Amino acid sequence: MRKELLYGPLAVILFWYVVYWMGIINPLFLPPPHAVMAEFFRMIVTLQVWKDIGASLWRIIIGFLIAGALGIPIGLAMGYYQKFYSAFEVLVDFFRSLPALAIFPLLMFFFGIGDTAKIATTVFSCSLIIVVNSIYGVTNSKKTRQVVAYLMDANSREIFWKVILMDALPQIFVGMRTSLSLAVVVVIVTEMFIGTTWGIGHRIFEAQLTYRVPEMYASIIIAGLVGYVLNQGFIRIEKRVAHWSGK
Amino acid sequence: MAKIQIQHLVKSYPANQAGERVLILNDISLTIAEGELVTFFGPNGSGKTTLLKVIAGVEPYDSGNVSIDSKSPQEAKTGLIFQNYSDSLMPWLNCRDNILFSYSLRKRKHKISEARERLMKLLSDLDIHLPLKNYPYQMSGGQQQLVAILRTLIYQPDVILMDEPFSALDYQTRSFMQMTLLDIWGREKPTILFISHDIEEAIFLADRLVLMSALPATVKEVKPIPFKRPRTRDLFESEDFFQIKRECLHTIQEEIQ
Numbered sequence: 170m171r172k173e174l175l176y177g178p179l180a181v182i183l184f185w186y187v188v189y190w191m192g193i194i195n196p197l198f199l200p201p202p203h204a205v206m207a208e209f210f211r212m213i214v215t216l217q218v219w220k221d222i223g224a225s226l227w228r229i230i231i232g233f234l235i236a237g238a239l240g241i242p243i244g245l246a247m248g249y250y251q252k253f254y255s256a257f258e259v260l261v262d263f264f265r266s267l268p269a270l271a272i273f274p275l276l277m278f279f280f281g282i283g284d285t286a287k288i289a290t291t292v293f294s295c296s297l298i299i300v301v302n303s304i305y306g307v308t309n310s311k312k313t314r315q316v317v318a319y320l321m322d323a324n325s326r327e328i329f330w331k332v333i334l335m336d337a338l339p340q341i342f343v344g345m346r347t348s349l350s351l352a353v354v355v356v357i358v359t360e361m362f363i364g365t366t367w368g369i370g371h372r373i374f375e376a377q378l379t380y381r382v383p384e385m386y387a388s389i390i391i392a393g394l395v396g397y398v399l400n401q402g403f404i405r406i407e408k409r410v411a412h413w414s415g416k
Numbered sequence: 417m418a419k420i421q422i423q424h425l426v427k428s429y430p431a432n433q434a435g436e437r438v439l440i441l442n443d444i445s446l447t448i449a450e451g452e453l454v455t456f457f458g459p460n461g462s463g464k465t466t467l468l469k470v471i472a473g474v475e476p477y478d479s480g481n482v483s484i485d486s487k488s489p490q491e492a493k494t495g496l497i498f499q500n501y502s503d504s505l506m507p508w509l510n511c512r513d514n515i516l517f518s519y520s521l522r523k524r525k526h527k528i529s530e531a532r533e534r535l536m537k538l539l540s541d542l543d544i545h546l547p548l549k550n551y552p553y554q555m556s557g558g559q560q561q562l563v564a565i566l567r568t569l570i571y572q573p574d575v576i577l578m579d580e581p582f583s584a585l586d587y588q589t590r591s592f593m594q595m596t597l598l599d600i601w602g603r604e605k606p607t608i609l610f611i612s613h614d615i616e617e618a619i620f621l622a623d624r625l626v627l628m629s630a631l632p633a634t635v636k637e638v639k640p641i642p643f644k645r646p647r648t649r650d651l652f653e654s655e656d657f658f659q660i661k662r663e664c665l666h667t668i669q670e671e672i673q
Contacts, residue, residue, distance in 0.1 A: 313503045321518035413507035416553035
């Protein structure tokens with residue numbers, strides 16, 4: 170079983186070599202895999218890239234956590250109170266349709282070129298996904314369970330906290346997992362803008378500008394690995410907390 | 417002594433935007449005694465579920481009167497058991513916490529240790545083996561429905577309302593659950609109203625069987641089921657059983673056509 174996991178990546182590397190050897194792409198833009206690997210390990214060992222990873226991770230996680238802290242309560246309230254939902258429905262749908270990066274320049278006006286604007290953009294895009302999924306979780310919570318609790322003389326507060334919220338939890342986690350992946354995207358892209366000193370996105374962009382192509386590839390791989398590890402880690406937490414999800 | 421009294425109960429639903437209403441329950445009158453097990457049988461979609469919901473106090477009614485121990489359905493303590501156990505159990509709680517859910521609520525929290533002891537005694541008295549630490553998705557359908565029944569029984573409602581509780585189970589499990597229910601009922605003597613779509617089940621379990629008409633639902637006939645208890649499954653093969661079944665189907669047949 171585990172052996173099969175390697176087949177996909179190996180096939181990609183093989184394909185990469187084939188394209189490289191055929192020489193159809195200028196080797197300046199497509200270095201061979203071993204050159205990229207060498208650069209990758211050099212970056213890891215010389216420790217310089219860790220500061221970039223740390224900076225990106227910090228933005229991702231802080232943005233993600235704030236998005237959750239805002240998005241979950243708002244989503245729960247919108248799912249629970251029909252009036253609240255009606256009042257904000259159009260707004261949520263509008264902002265959700267707006268590409269988050271479209272407002273990054275605007276947020277740079279308010280928050281400057283430092284971390285705050287990047288985190289704010291992340292919070293903006295992630296919280297909307299969490300809001301929508303939390304609403305969905307609440308509105309799809311099983312009426313039967315609420316009736317059962319009601320007949321056991323649960324008050325409305327208990328029905329909310331002990332039934333509706335728990336019922337919504339798997340869907341809230343789906344929203345959080347989706348938004349965690351989006352947080353990686355948003356942070357990496359915003360790091361390519363002016364004013365960033367550290368960050369994986371910044372490193373990718375710098376390497377491209379200065380034609381350090383293997384470093385660019387290696388940085389892209391690092392960005393992918395960061396996203397992958399975060400996602401896998403989150404799935405672990407999700408399986409523990411919302412263990413009944415999908416069963 | 418009358419436990420549940422239903423007098424001239426009428427209930428309708430809005431049928432369309434124009435304010436027209438469709439009649440669901442049409443002048444239903446029934447009296448049910450304390451500790452009685454009454455089953456309901458009738459054509460599909462004949463408002464039996466609606467009747468249970470009205471008695472449970474989760475659906476309003478238009479006119480007539482429903483009282484449980486002289487209380488209104490809202491005031492009375494009722495328990496509903498659904499056909500779809502997986503939508504009614506709490507999948508985030510294990511078997512034991514599901515059964516004791518009502519004792520996690522503010523109203524009964526102080527009695528939880530007493531309830532826990534009562535549950536353990538009940539399980540050993542009934543010789544029921546449940547994986548108490550398992551979650552619903554780790555249990556069989558029969559076990560899950562048993563959890564739903566115990567969960568209702570343990571908070572001692574005035575009446576237990578069961579809406580086709582065994583319909584989703586396979587034949588063997590259903591037979592086992594019927595025997596277990598009779599066993600539970602024999603010991604605890606709760607008042608049970610039980611809807612069934614299986615005429616044999618409805619006869620086998622019942623003190624009295626209520627035959628319902630098609631919509632709008634009326635009571636066609638209330639049939640006392642005279643077999644003595646405890647009943648065994650041999651009953652299914654007796655001539656008396658066949659006779660009652662024939663009579664019931666004959667009554668219902670007019671409704672289906």
